[in-house]
Amino acid sequence: MKDVAAEAGVSLGTVSNVLNRPEKVSARTREQVQSAIDRLGFVRNDAARQLRSGANQSVGMIVLDVGNPFFTDLAQSAETRLGELHRPLILGSSGQDPVREANCLDLFESQRVSGVLISPVGQVQERLRQLRRRGIAVVVVDRRLGSGEFPSVGVDDLLGARLAVTHLVQGGRRRIAFVGGSPELSQVRRRLAGAQAAAAESGLDATVEAICTDTLDATAGRRAVEALLDRSPSRRPDAIFAANDLLALGVLQGLTLAGVAVPDEMAVVGYDDIEFASSAAIPLTSVRQPRDALGQVAADLLLEHIADPDVEPREVILEPELMIRLSSTTRSG
Structure with missing residues (x-):
């Protein structure tokens, strides 16, 4: 200077x-x-300015999987909104690993970020309380912690799963496999619960079987299909509802490689409606999450709590929409 x-x-x-x-x-x-x-x-030298003032305009964000287009779109939406107020976004990915998640939180705290957006994988309530005591605002994204003490924004996963399974049942499907990740993830639990509730309420003897996977990617989807196809034909499902689109795209690939006709022999429905869903070789029916709105609302909630840490935490629930495509075309029966 x-x-x-x-x-x-x-x-x-x-x-x-x-x-x-x-x-x-x-x-x-x-x-x-x-x-x-x-x-x-x-x-x-902004680092020196922050040391003198004790303030950092940056916002940290932790997502479950930066390789999943749903989360990259979500982060981009939040970044755009924060950028309007000259607040840069620092993105971290937990990879569904609580240790990595904790390391990201430690880094953000050491950098004195003004706020944190997080899609948690672990039990992080006490850690988030610590951040708040240090003057760092926190907003939970795509998950509800249940305590109501932190502002949050998410999509009604129970409704989304109900839409998917009701569509399958109305199309004549009765043996539905829910291919999901770990039940430790609240998103997976709620989508499974909504799917099973819709099947039970149909009055048509429809069932939903849970197939757990270690991860939520296409490789896990292909492996789940291999296991299902090892069964005798009478024990195989006639539809698969996947917890996200990456799993569903892996399912589609596995079925295609095995020569299983989609949707005639087995229907497939995903969740998220990422860009690749509609452009797959067999266009994928998927539950659309309003990603842009999720990111914008998350950013607005965070800005609200940065401006006034004592404001009452709000929970915002957005509605999903079922996008019907070729992978689940209805059939009679």
Whole structure:
């Protein structure tokens, strides 16, 4: 800054005002200082500013799987909203691992971020309380912790699963396999619960069998199909409802490689409605989550609590929509 002041022929205080309080400096002086900055290639040291002020405008975000397009779209939406107020987003991925999740939280706390958006995998309530005591706002995304002490935004997973299974039952499917990840994830539990409730309420002897997977990706979907096809034909499902679209796309691939006709022999429905769902070789029926709205609402809730830490936490629940495509075309019977 001293070099910039000397180059521009102004005081150090004037350079500081141009960088931090430009409204206090005339347009001509701002232009003079900015020209000096450009000539010298000066870059402000924000880390030093944060150490002096104890404040950081950045926001940390932890998602379950950065490789899942649902979460990248969600993060992009939140980043766009936060960017309007010049708050950069730092993205971390837990990979569904509580240890990695804890490491991300430790990093964000050490960086003194102003807030954290998190899709939790572990039991993190006490850790989030600690962040809040340190003055870091917290918003839970795509999950509800149940305590109501933190603001949250999510989609009605019970309704989404009901839409999917009701559609399958109305299309004549009776033996439905729910291919999901770990039941430790609340999203998986709620989608399974909604699926089983819809089957029970149909009055048509429909059943939903839970098939757990270690991960929520396409490889896990293919492995689940291999296990199901090892059964005798009479014990195989006539439909698969997957906990997310990556699993569902793996299911489609596994069925296609095994020569199983989709949807004639087995229907498939996913969840999330990522971009690849509609462009798959067999377009995938999927429960659409409003990703853009999720990210925007999450960012707005966080900004609300950064501005006023004492504001009452709000829980926002958005509605899903079933997008029907070729993978589940209805049949009679």
